[in-house]
Amino acid sequence: MKKLILIDGNSIAYRAFFALPLLNNDKGIHTNAVYGFTMMLSKILEEEKPTHILVAFDAGKTTFRHETYSEYKGTRQKTPPELSEQFPLIRELLDAFGIERYELENYEADDIIGTMSKLAEEEGFEVTVISGDKDLTQLASPKTTVMITRKGITDMEAYTPKHLQEKYGLAPKQIIDMKGLMGDTSDNIPGVPGIGEKTAVKLLKQFPTVEELLSHIDEVSGKKLQEKLEAYKDQALMSKQLATINRNIPLTISIGQAEYKHADMEKLRRLYQELGFKSMLEKMGEDDQPGEKAALESISFSIAEDITDGLFADISSFYVEILDENYHTGEIIGFGLKNKNGLFFLRAEDALHSTAFKQWVEDDEKIKHVYDAKRSIVALRRYGMELRGIDFDLLLVSYLLNPSDTVEDFASVAKTHGYENVETDEAVYGKGAKRRLPEENVYAEHIARKAEAIAALETPCTDALKENEQLELFEQLELPLSLILADMEYTGVKVDTNRLKEMGEEFKSKLHEIEQRIYEMAGTTFNINSPKQLGIILFEKLGLPVIKKTKTGYSTSADVLEKLEPAHDIVKEILHYRQLGKLQSTYIEGLLKVVHEDGKVHTRFNQALTQTGRLSSTDPNLQNIPIRLEEGRKIRQAFVPSEEGWVIFSSDYSQVELRVLAHISGDEKLIEAFQEDMDIHTKTAMEVFHVKAEDVTPNMRRQAKAVNFGIVYGISDYGLSQNLGITRKEAGEFINRYFKSYPRVKEYMDEIVTEAKQKGYVSTLLKRRRYIPEITSRNFNLRSFAERTAMNTPIQGSAADIIKKAMIDMAKRLKEENLKARMLLQVHDELIFEAPEEEIEVLKKIVPDVMVHALELSVPLKVDSAYGPTWFDAK
DNA sequence: AAGATCACGC
DNA sequence: GACGTACGTGATCTTC
Numbered sequence: 001m002k003k004l005i006l007i008d009g010n011s012i013a014y015r016a017f018f019a020l021p022l023l024n025n026d027k028g029i030h031t032n033a034v035y036g037f038t039m040m041l042s043k044i045l046e047e048e049k050p051t052h053i054l055v056a057f058d059a060g061k062t063t064f065r066h067e068t069y070s071e072y073k074g075t076r077q078k079t080p081p082e083l084s085e086q087f088p089l090i091r092e093l094l095d096a097f098g099i100e101r102y103e104l105e106n107y108e109a110d111d112i113i114g115t116m117s118k119l120a121e122e123e124g125f126e127v128t129v130i131s132g133d134k135d136l137t138q139l140a141s142p143k144t145t146v147m148i149t150r151k152g153i154t155d156m157e158a159y160t161p162k163h164l165q166e167k168y169g170l171a172p173k174q175i176i177d178m179k180g181l182m183g184d185t186s187d188n189i190p191g192v193p194g195i196g197e198k199t200a201v202k203l204l205k206q207f208p209t210v211e212e213l214l215s216h217i218d219e220v221s222g223k224k225l226q227e228k229l230e231a232y233k234d235q236a237l238m239s240k241q242l243a244t245i246n247r248n249i250p251l252t253i254s255i256g257q258a259e260y261k262h263a264d265m266e267k268l269r270r271l272y273q274e275l276g277f278k279s280m281l282e283k284m285g286e287d288d289q290p291g292e293k294a295a296l297e298s299i300s301f302s303i304a305e306d307i308t309d310g311l312f313a314d315i316s317s318f319y320v321e322i323l324d325e326n327y328h329t330g331e332i333i334g335f336g337l338k339n340k341n342g343l344f345f346l347r348a349e350d351a352l353h354s355t356a357f358k359q360w361v362e363d364d365e366k367i368k369h370v371y372d373a374k375r376s377i378v379a380l381r382r383y384g385m386e387l388r389g390i391d392f393d394l395l396l397v398s399y400l401l402n403p404s405d406t407v408e409d410f411a412s413v414a415k416t417h418g419y420e421n422v423e424t425d426e427a428v429y430g431k432g433a434k435r436r437l438p439e440e441n442v443y444a445e446h447i448a449r450k451a452e453a454i455a456a457l458e459t460p461c462t463d464a465l466k467e468n469e470q471l472e473l474f475e476q477l478e479l480p481l482s483l484i485l486a487d488m489e490y491t492g493v494k495v496d497t498n499r500l501k502e503m504g505e506e507f508k509s510k511l512h513e514i515e516q517r518i519y520e521m522a523g524t525t526f527n528i529n530s531p532k533q534l535g536i537i538l539f540e541k542l543g544l545p546v547i548k549k550t551k552t553g554y555s556t557s558a559d560v561l562e563k564l565e566p567a568h569d570i571v572k573e574i575l576h577y578r579q580l581g582k583l584q585s586t587y588i589e590g591l592l593k594v595v596h597e598d599g600k601v602h603t604r605f606n607q608a609l610t611q612t613g614r615l616s617s618t619d620p621n622l623q624n625i626p627i628r629l630e631e632g633r634k635i636r637q638a639f640v641p642s643e644e645g646w647v648i649f650s651s652d653y654s655q656v657e658l659r660v661l662a663h664i665s666g667d668e669k670l671i672e673a674f675q676e677d678m679d680i681h682t683k684t685a686m687e688v689f690h691v692k693a694e695d696v697t698p699n700m701r702r703q704a705k706a707v708n709f710g711i712v713y714g715i716s717d718y719g720l721s722q723n724l725g726i727t728r729k730e731a732g733e734f735i736n737r738y739f740k741s742y743p744r745v746k747e748y749m750d751e752i753v754t755e756a757k758q759k760g761y762v763s764t765l766l767k768r769r770r771y772i773p774e775i776t777s778r779n780f781n782l783r784s785f786a787e788r789t790a791m792n793t794p795i796q797g798s799a800a801d802i803i804k805k806a807m808i809d810m811a812k813r814l815k816e817e818n819l820k821a822r823m824l825l826q827v828h829d830e831l832i833f834e835a836p837e838e839e840i841e842v843l844k845k846i847v848p849d850v851m852v853h854a855l856e857l858s859v860p861l862k863v864d865s866a867y868g869p870t871w872f873d874a875k
Numbered sequence: 876a877a878g879a880t881c882a883c884g885c
Numbered sequence: 886g887a888c889g890t891a892c893g894t895g896a897t898c899t900t901c
Contacts, residue, residue: 021886432876530898531880550880552899557881582882585896610892614885621894624884632883657885713885713891722890781888792891796885828885 004052004120004258005044006113008131009101012040013090015132016153017083021778031275033086034093036153038280040130041097043154045260048128052120054258055094056112059103063111065242072242075188089275096268098261100253107249110136114245117144120255130156135184138175138245140164168201171208180210180240191239192232199225210240297421301343301448303440307354311346313339317369317454320376321447323429323437326619327379328489328602333443336451343452345444352383364388369458371395371410371450373479374607377486394454396478397461399608400470402771406608414453417461422449473766478607481804484811484823485605485615492600493622493824494642494834496870497592503634504588507580514577521570528577531556542568559722579629587626587635594620600642605826612793613768613800614828623827625871636872641834647867649821649840650874651847652830653803654862655680657712660798663857664765667744674859681705687741688734707738711745714792716784749791756790764797765855766805802861803829806854813850817842832871840867 016036023032045053065072094101102112110133117127117139127144129136137159140146147156161172170178181200183191195203203220207213213220214236217229229236272280304311316339324330335346351357360366362385369392370376377387398413399406405416411424428446429435437443465471519525522541526533535554538544544567548555558578564571594601606616617623625639626632641647658680662670673683685696685704696704703724710720721731739746753775756762761771770793774786807826814821821835821843831851835843848863855861866874 019886527898529881529896532899552879555880578882582896586883586894590895606893612892614892616893618894621884624882624894626883628884710891715891716889718890779888781890785890788891796891830885 002052002123002125003048003050004054004116004125004127004255005048005050006116006127006129007044007053007055008109008113008129008133008136009055009057009090010109011132012037012130012149012153013083013087015149016040017080017086019149019153022082029089029275030082030086031089031277033083034089034275035277037090038093038277040153041093041099042280044128044130045097050128050260052125052255052258053099053260054116054253055099055101056109056116057101057103058108059105063106063108064246065108069189069238069242071188073187075185092271093268095264096271097263100258102251102253104249104252107246111246111249112251114139114247115249115251116255116258118247119251123255125255135175135179135243135245137164138172138243140172169205170201174204174208176240176243176245177204177208177210177213179243180236181213183239184243187242189239189242190232190235192228192236194228195225210236296423296449299343299421299445299449299452301345301445301452303444304337304344304346304350307346307350307357309356309360311337311341311344312356312360312366313341314365315339315367315369317451317458318376319371319447319450319454320379321443321450322375322379323435326604327375328382328596328604330379332379332383333437334447336447336449338448338451338455343448345448347440352385358385361385361387367391369394369454371413371454372608374482374486374489374605377483378490381486381490390479390483391475392454392458392462393479393482394457394461395608396482397465397474400474400478400768401461401464401468402769403608403611403613404771410450410453414457417457419453419456421456422446422453468767468769470767470769473768477766477801477804477808480808482607484807485607487811488823488825489602489604491822491824492596492598492602492642494600494640495591495595496638496640497595497599499638500588500592500635503638504584504592507584507588511577511580511584514573514580518570518573518577521568521573528574529581534574538564538568538570538574542570544568544571559725579631583626583632583635587632591620591635591638603825610800611770611789613764613797613804615800615826617825622825633872637870639871640869643834643836646834646836647840647869648871648874649833649835649843649847649865649867650830650871651851651863651865652827653799653851654864656799656802656829656861657795658708659857659859659861660765660802661711661745661748661795662859664794664798665742665744665748666858667742667748670742670745671859674862677860677862681708684708684738684741688737703734707734710735711738712792712795714788714796716788752794753787753790756786762790762793764794764801766798766801768797768801770797799829802855803831803851806851807831809850809854810847813846817846819843832874835867843867 013033017033020032020036022030023035091101104112113129113136117129120127121141121143129139129144129146132149134148137146137148140159140161142161146159148159149155150157164170164172178200179189179191181192181195181203182197183189203213207216214229214233217226220226220229269281316337319336321333321335322330323333332348332352334348335351337344337346361380366389368390370390371394373390373393373396380387394413395406398416406413409425411422414422423446428438428443465474515528518528522537526537528534532553534556538556539546539554544564546554547560547563558575561571561575591601596602601620601622603617603622604619606618609616626635639648659674662674669687673680681701681704682693682696684707685700686693688704688707689700706720706723710723717728717732717735720734721728724731752762756772756775760773761769763769772786772789774782775790777783777786803826807823810823810831819839819842821833821839823831823833825832831847833843844865848865851863852861868874
């Protein structure tokens with residue numbers, strides 16, 4: 001399919017200029033219009049993948065339209081010099097991109113685009129027109145889509161004939177009739193005075209064109225309107241003529257000349273450098289051809305027909321492919337293997353039945369370099385093999401080098417390290433409903449490429465770790481943790497499904513009762529789960545005051561409903577309905593759905609996702625099981641030991657983040673508070689409100705707690721104000737008083753922001769990094785967010801380091817002490833075990849002991865433990 | 876299929 | 886010249 005993109009150069013340059021702040025490069029040249037143009041181009045090339053592209057510009061000051069009407073565009077302000085000076089740069093940019101540009105004396109860009117699109121349509125092209133000027137929509141047709149910028153530069157609305165019909169009830173051609181009637185102040189087209197968009201559209205629905213309308217003025221309703229039309233007949237016709245794009249101008253360029261030749265990368269790089277477009281330079285590192293993917297270099301690999309000892313070696317890169325996201329159930333597709341003997345693909349059915357393979361897999365002397373150790377270990381264990389000897393994990397290493405690099409798939413991870421010779425999983429297997437296994441030779445090659453990539457990246461990534469002083473973090477923390485997490489996941493947590501079902505029945509009948517009461521109070525039935533429908537009932541039918549709006553309508557969130565509680569009895573019922581509905585759908589039904597045949601849930605801890613170093617948990621998420629409200633907390637009764645006579649044992653850190661803060665800030669008062677094991681919220685209340693311990697009211701403590709909470713999670717004054725239901729100003733004052741109370745904390749906050757600006761990243765106690773590029777942003781909100789991130793990440797991340805270290809020590813200790821107890825879960829500051837009852841006394845000693853001594857800080861760590869027959873009882 | 880809204884945990 | 890406010894997972898509804 002041939003595809004032509006036609007861009008209205010002047011219009012886009014104007015849009016970009018006014019949409020963006022007046023950016024400067026280091027030489028003081030204004031670059032905002034060029035930057036906007038660049039963003040628009042790279043987005044459009046990527047999304048539309050055109051075969052042909054042309055940017056049209058207006059030429060000179062006067063056009064044929066001025067012959068008709070000398071005041072055409074007469075009210076236009078002169079182009080600001082800050083913009084004019086950027087046009088040569090835009091031309092340079094287009095040349096570097098390999099994009100044809102064109103202008104023609106006496107005509108406007110519109111006419112070039114109109115004529116070009118007509119010719120292209122005749123030659124069977126699909127055409128996309130891009131402009132900031134709605135006039136261009138008159139060119140829309142089944143073959144031509146007109147994209148008009150909505151706000152900014154890259155947000156565009158696509159106008160098709162159908163879309164125009166829906167929006168105005170007009171055909172594309174009638175846009176010019178509309179203009180003829182209503183005029184256009186920006187182009188100084190007069191139209192008919194007193195007729196605006198609404199009247200114009202109404203009239204054109206009755207008579208399709210201006211001409212038709214003018215010959216039937218007597219049939220128009222309204223005497224005044226008739227008079228106006230009569231009086232400005234000629235002006236209407238002339239206006240229409242002015243608004244009409246000339247689609248037959250004498251072009252001196254052919255469509256063939258507009259073929260997209262792809263960018264001259266060197267030229268583009270130099271230009272970006274000159275203009276100071278850092279983000280664009282970064283992006284260029286990622287893909288060589290904007291909008292076009294280069295084909296992969298060919299590789300040579302073989303499918304191992306016989307799995308013999310001869311395939312294996314002492315050091316290999318090894319990739320285990322499982323198509324399903326969930327490796328607890330997904331089938332292994334095959335293996336990629338790269339070593340001194342060559343590059344191989346091993347079929348799953350061959351390898352998994354081979355003793356040579358099993359021996360190699362289980363031999364911890366045979367070094368393996370892998371991607372996602374935990375996934376590989378768990379999957380192989382299900383086939384009766386213990387994967388040993390891993391000393392490099394590309395996924396984990398990439399995550400440590402930069403946690404924002406591992407959000408996507410293998411290919412993107414490889415790419416961030418400069419290795420591009422591997423397809424994305426999506427390209428090979430498809431996504432969503434279309435995800436399936438292609439022919440063997442296709443996936444065999446893909447899997448082999450992954451093994452090759454691991455081999456290619458092992459040395460440079462390890463070097464980078466050393467460079468960052470993170471090798472120890474990887475070797476002593478994340479990699480060993482990965483093996484422990486594999487055990488925890490594989491072990492799973494026993495679920496009492498009968499208890500869950502019982503609770504489900506209870507919730508079901510309660511929900512039904514509440515539902516009936518709500519319908520009765522509302523006077524109608526509706527979907528209570530639909531915020532839209534609920535909004536209509538509450539705010540329109542019952543006339544409750546609107547407190548907050550969302551993008552799409554009324555907000556019905558809990559904090560809004562809580563404010564409405566006194567206004568109507570229905571609100572209380574709705575809140576309760578929401579609460580129970582959540583428990584029912586997420587925790588009862590959701591949990592039952594993911595219970596395996598062994599009666600257990602096997603979560604997956606994502607170890608390479610969060611930007612702070614915390615773990616996350618999916619399928620099911622066992623890190624957000626209810627606890628706050630009694631009704632929900634009962635869900636925990638369904639989590640039980642997997643063996644008769646065992647119990648659930650749980651230990652959690654007390655205020656670990658604030659202790660970390662005391663340690664890294666060195667604030668005397670905070671350190672003292674923890675050394676004396678004071679209630680930290682009460683202490684904060686005493687400091688902030690300048691009162692004695694006995695004079696701290698529950699409300700003061702609550703507010704102090706919210707401030708502590710805010711410090712730990714890096715929320716803004718806005719966030720705190722929402723939390724406490726106070727104004728932003730008041731929240732800001734609280735924060736200031738907090739900083740006055742703990743002056744070293746304030747100093748730490750200032751220093752860490754400065755450090756982040758200097759280095760571009762912040763670090764945790766164990767040298768985990770988080771890069772924060774937005775810290776230098778000129779955008780206030782982005783920068784503020786970045787600053788809070790800089791302040792918060794070392795706190796939360798160090799706390800994550802501590803519990804991870806504790807888990808490693810704990811696993812070792814359990815082994816040393818020959819205990820049967822098993823670690824099951826980690827919930828950020830809490831470790832959960834199952835153990836024989838007779839081990840409880842030992843655990844009560846050693847678990848807190850290990851956790852408290854995971855890392856030595858200048859304040860003591862504190863751990864609380866509990867146990868019982870279910871997770872609920874371990875409180 | 877993707878986005879928005881809401882709610883749960885830390 | 887608007888931005889959008891701790892993070893993460895998941896359910897449901899709605900729109901494309």
